[in-house]
Amino acid sequence: MSIQRPWLSSYPAGVPAQVDLDEFSSVVAVLESACERFRHRPAFSNLGKVLSYDDVDRLSRQFAAFLTGDLGLKKGDRVALMMPNVLQYPIAIFGVLRAGLVVVNTNPMYTARELKHQLNDSGASAIVVLDNFAHTVSEVLRDTSVKHVVTTAVGDLLNFPKSFIVNFVVKHVKKKVPAFDIPGAIRFADALARGAKQTYRKADLNHDDIAFLQYTGGTTGVAKGAMLTHGNLVANMQQASLWIGVNVKPGEEVIITALPLYHIFALTANGLVFMKFGGLNYLITDPRDMPAFVKEISNLKFTAITGVNTLFNGLLNTPGFDKVDFSALHLTLGGGMAVQRAVAERWKKVTGVPLAEAYGLTETSPAACINPLDIPDYNGSIGLPIPSTDVSIQDDNGVQLGYGEIGELCVKGPQVMKGYWNRPEETAKVLTPDGWLHTGDIARMDEKGYCYIVDRKKDMILVSGFNVYPNEVEDVVALHPGVLEVAAIGVPDEKSGEAVKIFVVRKDPKLTEADLRAHCKENLTGYKLPRYIEFRDSLPKSNVGKIIRRELRDGPVKAATAA
Template sequence: MEKIWLKSYPPGMPTEIDTTQYRSLVQLLEESFHKFADRNAYVCMDKFLTYAEVDAHSKRIGAWLQSRAMKKGARVGIMMPNVLQYPIAIAAILRAGYTVVNINPLYTPRELEHQLNDAGCEAIIILENFANTLEQVLGRTQVRHILVGSIGEMLGAPKGMLVNFVVRNVKRLVPPFSLPNAVRFKDALSQGGGMKLTPVEVNQDDPAFLQYTGGTTGVAKGAVLTHKNVIANLLQTEAWGHPAMGGLAEQNVIVAALPLYHIFALTACAMWGMRVGALNILIPNPRDIGGFIKELAKYRFHMLPAVNTLYNALLNHPDFVHLDFSALKVCNGGGMAVQQSVNDRWRKVTGVPIVEGYGLSETSPVATCNRTDIADFTGTIGLPMPSTDIAILDDDGNALPPGQPGEIAIRGPQVMAGYWHRPDETAKVMTADGFFKSGDIGVMDANGYTKIVDRKKDMILVSGFNVYPNELEGVIAAHPGVLECACIGVPDEHSGEAVKVFVVRRDASLTADQLMAYCKEQLTGYKKPKYIEFREELPKTNVGKILRRVLRDEHTNEKKKAA
């Protein structure tokens, strides 16, 4: 295929990357631990960890995990916000020869049980704030080994003790839990000091991460990201960032506000940061915009990856304009569409445009990105990364010429090996010649820039997180007062899209508040409906399939009339 985008590459940008220079992510990480040993790698709540400390701590946790006699490739979950234990846990699991399963810490018991069982997790590293959720499902999972951490335990005395006291007793953010066989993370660090981490022969084709994502069925599936997939994306993003970051005379400082369990931050912050010897500022709760800005005020930061909603929230806080942006080089936008208005305000305040990119869990994630040396926002998702092909396909799988809309398909070394134990689902999204079909509709111009124009799937995108109507409808329909329901995404100025559910009641006394409370128990925050509308009936095809498209059109027309 003709790679028309190469003519738009920055001068000196390699068209291909060499993934053979590392046997595994373990080799890549250990190289950084030694090369940057004296540098600070992570900071959280004013506590710094050097690369040497991440090296030592991950060896100890890795040795402790190996002492549990799990076989090579065993899946180990991490269920934490952005705290210092997270990068230690990632490195420990990989170095012990196991596979990382990132878990949203806000998952409900139902969601957690599904992911633990689907992945076959034998162990989990969890923050105590979420241990109550694990307790509720533990007996129905294969998890036998549990490490429980606390927010304060890595912060040193006396601060750590004070933080834990406030979190547990003042803010009451740790619901009571009973996990009798669990070991404290700090204790495992101590015990691991008396053990030896046994090197494991891991190669590029071994799974490094099971990164869970929804699908057209709405059932969360694990995208199998091999060591090669992630190595490739790290080398691709390193090369791509060079025009903006290559001449940096000081240590690169990255703001890690997006959750590390999400593929965007996992690669763009944690893994890429360790690759290049950067300092990651870990933000455990970016929803506290005031507290977030106070943390930013302490540092000269160079990179700030975020989603549109977070950029917008920062701009809307009065203290944000007072920060020092003199070191800022790159602001990566991903996860959801970046709005032109948000970029314009962002550039006016910071002097730096938002560099929008595109990717998915299935692509490790970065598939395309705008040049990092752009002067202003382009309104596109940019150009394919080195060693990456983008094809725009029609419904029959034929490649379309520039200017014609079709499904965006991606081929490259960062594309997943497949969905975990789901060959049928893998077959639905992979073409015979190795392209992954994204489900997004795009148009590529004559210069190789692609613009997303629509979504093929019924997926709803809430603040960069995928929400699948089938999952929500299955949960809501299980309520005894619901006869049937349908979910759609509607425009929302804060989150890009919000969930609206249309419900036909079985019980006439069912109220929206009751249904909202039920959804709160069953669904993590970003999946919960923002709007509930009761109806006597729902539009259907002649074979009884509910027509979400009709509901979307009706909602749009109502808004137009109201305007």
Template sequence: MEKIWLRSYPTGVPAEIDPARYPSLVHLMEESFERNLGRQAYVCLDTFLNYGELDHYSRSLAAWLQGRGLARGARVAVMMPNILPYPVAVAGILRAGYTVVNVNPLYTPRELRHQLADSGAEAIIVLENFAATLQQVLDETEVKHVLVATLGDMHGRIKGAVLKFAARQVKRMVPPFSLPGAVLFEKALKDGESMPFERIVPDAEDIAFLQYTGGTTGVSKGAILTHRNLVANALQNDAWAAPALMKDGENEQLVTVCALPLYHVMALTGCLLMGIHWGAMTILVPNPRDIPGLIKVLGKHRFHFFPAVNTLFNALLNHPAFARLDFSSLRVSLGGGMAMQKAVSERWHHVTGCPVLEGYGLSETSPVASLNPHDLTAFSGTIGLPLPSTEIAILDDAGQPLPVGASGEVGIRGPQVMRGYWNMPEETAKVMTRDGYFRSGDIGVMDENGFVTLVDRKKDMILVSGFNVYPNEIEGVVAAHPGVLECACVGVPDEHAGEAVKLFVVPRDTSLTVEEVMRYCKEQFTGYKKPKYIEFREDLPKSNVGKILRRQLRDGPSPA
């Protein structure tokens, strides 16, 4: 198919990248460690970790893991928030020749049991705050080795002790647990210093990560992401962003804000892997829900790159202290994970002077498949253009490409597309076409310039009397109402129309009424799109990435 999007590429962005530039993520990391030896790599809770220390500690951890006798390719789970041990753990696991299994630390025992059992993880690195959950399921998994980290790890003896005391005794964040045989993370690092380390040279097709899908659409599945997949996506993102980020020469160190959880694929690639590739200093934010705390951290640094989701952008904008920050260094604000709302995007641009570049991707695509050009000056309402070495086709139900302007399923082909789902060949076959396109499950349209607009997910589409209603459209318009803080809409059963639109609204204050929202919707939407039911809420259910969970709203009580 003709790559019509290439004519819309910004100046300086190549049509293709070379995924073979680095044979593996280990090569990419070790090159950066050597090149940026004295530079700061991370800062968390005002403690810094430089690239030389990241190299040293990850090598020590790799040696300790190899000393457990695990076979090459063994799965090692990581169950922590954004703290200093996280990048050390990921780098150490990969350097040891193993596969990382990212685990949401807020998982319930049922969810954790499924992921550990499904992946066949033989070791896990867990923050003590979540060790009680692990204790409940450990006997039902193949995990033989447990490393327990604390919030005080890697902060030095005195500060570390203070952080541990605060977490355990003051804030009561560590439920009692018993994990006989578990080893403290810092002890493993110390012991690993004197242990032999075998440098493993992974193959490009070796599995680097089992990245589990969120599970909000059914059984959580492990996307097999190879070293080649993730190297390719790092280079694709670099090719796209470099013209905007590298304005003042290559010697200036970039600063990245990592407020998204590193166990999520967006932060994994956009913050951890990209940060290492750039030699950036990454600000690790353990609790992004603490908006005042996040703003206080941002006030201490001049930052260049800020990836986030619509809900986080919105929450920051709604805090009065945010507008007083220094945004003079901010060059790229990246929106992903969910649809950006025009009202939020435009307000962010007004406050920071930096437009939000909306992108698109999935766990199955490492994750980024498309991005808006960095030279856009206004909200586009699209998910942008396919990245270098990426093809996007709009597919019909048979998996055949549709013409420009037609609505169909977004298909993605490129070196960042996963090998398949772990131990689920039938599920893999359902999402891959014969000619190598991954069927995303999202409905989209490509225009004559190659820009793709997402209409919605197949399953989220609401069918009202035979007419299609797409929640993203309803939500985007309602969010522009000055009295609306957040909103979401779903389809609910209706005896007359099959389905009806139900809208959930979080008002900014008590002055907003249901009647006012209904009047606004009547003005904005044709009859079948207008919400039949409107419910005010104090908040909306969200994933740990901040994505609104429509399924929870949909599965709630039916309207009277």
């Protein structure tokens, strides 16, 4: 397939077409380099405690030595990590990787059924879990391959007496630790102490070794583990680093990490990219508590923040956010779901910094396209293919389409996963023999190489033979000042096959269906107009705040008014 690469002429000044994949042999090499260069700089901060790069180096070595020396785990064994953003998480991640093992990132909010599937599918030998979620582990442990459990509490790495106070409040005041019984479980602090007595032996790692099993696809069936190699992660870190590096000051960056590190977006964009630059990751443990979140960052001079549309929207609608000090902020990166124009424009107005939309997938480690960071305003695009990345818009027969034509977005590059763990048939469905990943996203590309997501293939609504893309409908509805959040889905309709239904959370309690219908009629052609409108107090969201349309489609039908 002949690729024209029009995006290269649109690249920001100083960004090359290709990345150096050989600078680092593994993710561990990135960590070692950062610890050497920035040893006395702060690396991670949470609940008032700061870990320096020297601390991360020392503690992750201890944890690695514990895993191999005490537990006897061998290269390639899988270790599940089930924690929100606490200081133990980066220590565990880098400890597992330094031991030559594979990280199985696990959503702490998983049900017993979901957790059991992931532990068995990955064949995890060990799991590190926050006490708050250990009861779920205890429910399924006997039915899995897990032999070793390490437990920890939120405040375990904080200084005394704050560690005691935080753990007491979480367990006894807020009642956030359901009872659990896991015989033989080892406390995280004990694991570190035991590892300190062992000899750390550096693992021999290269680009082909698997670093992470990142589970994805649970919304369309059984979750699959994307095999992300050290080479995939190093490549994506290098690609993103080149893209943002023009404005970055090594050793001086402070990035707000509100998305969980177990999610690939935060893992790479925050955890790895900013580690390479010697930045400080300011970990937010519970970003859903927006007032506390805003209070926590109100006196912090941060330089960057990543998030999803709902996170930015939530911050903008939290009292006090407009009083936060944005004087040092130079990078806001949005991904994980479509960034809505109304949110992006308001973000720029409040912070003075554009909200640059990026695009990626778990299967691409994750970044594939990013907007230039100097865009003056929201442009509706997911940006340009990043260095060493090819993008092609293809029809259902795999034929490359021309500029402006709508088809499936396909990606090829060194960040594309090795495949799905133990699922060759599923891998073959999305990954061609010559390396093209079929993303399942409908998109178009303009003559300058900018890509525009139209929608997910499976979310597309077919009204009387016409394609209606939920993103477009949601974007229009969100522009109404009385709307806080919106989601659009297709519902069966006798006359048109499907009809558009929207679920709306009001910002203005006086907002009516008539108001919304009038607004939509001004901005959408007839077949795209919502036929059904349902007001709700909240919308179902994933662990990172992405609205889950599937749950709206599959959920109980409530009273709604048709046009």
